Amino acid sequence: MKTIAVNIVTPDGPVYDSEVSMVIGVTATGEMGVLPGHIPTVAPLGIGAIRLKKDNSTELVAVNGGFLEIRPEKVTILAQSAELATDIDLPRAQEAARRAEARLQANKDEVDFKRAELALKRAMNRINVYEGNI
Numbered sequence: 001m002k003t004i005a006v007n008i009v010t011p012d013g014p015v016y017d018s019e020v021s022m023v024i025g026v027t028a029t030g031e032m033g034v035l036p037g038h039i040p041t042v043a044p045l046g047i048g049a050i051r052l053k054k055d056n057s058t059e060l061v062a063v064n065g066g067f068l069e070i071r072p073e074k075v076t077i078l079a080q081s082a083e084l085a086t087d088i089d090l091p092r093a094q095e096a097a098r099r100a101e102a103r104l105q106a107n108k109d110e111v112d113f114k115r116a117e118l119a120l121k122r123a124m125n126r127i128n129v130y131e132g133n134i
């Protein structure tokens with residue numbers, strides 16, 4: 001089967017480096033599936049899961065913003081943060097979600113509200129990726 005190399009890199013260092021048969025990511029305009037031989041593209045990433053499909057398995061990585069750079073033989077993902085499902089600290093994400101929900105309830109100014117909404121989205125994404133609930 002044809003494969004494509006995938007590299008996921010964050011400011012803290014590399015997170016993933018492997019050959020896969022398909023990559024599915026959440027871009028600003030929706031889900032994007034990438035197969036080997038894809039035309040060169042750059043797309044901005046939202047907060048969401050990257051699905052890395054291999055023969056009989058799918059690995060999940062939670063990413064938070066960044067860019068997906070596609071070349072026919074290689075996908076590079078530069079993300080603000082990225083965690084493999086197995087590296088996610090579930091209690092930390094649950095606590096972050098609880099804090100963000102409390103801030104949303106407090107309903108202060110618009111800036112706080114936006115920040116809390118984004119924090120909640122990051123936390124829920126981590127919880128979903130940890131649980132394989134994508």
Ligand code: ATP
Nearest residue numbers: 012064081082083087088089090092093096122126
């Ligand atoms: P928190 O409030 O728990 O710090 P956050 O969404 O504000 O969450 P980020 O700013 O997105 O955190 O990430 C900061 C760093 O912490 C990144 O390196 C990210 O990979 C890591 N990180 C954040 N939450 C988790 C988690 N639940 N499990 C593992 N790593 C995490």
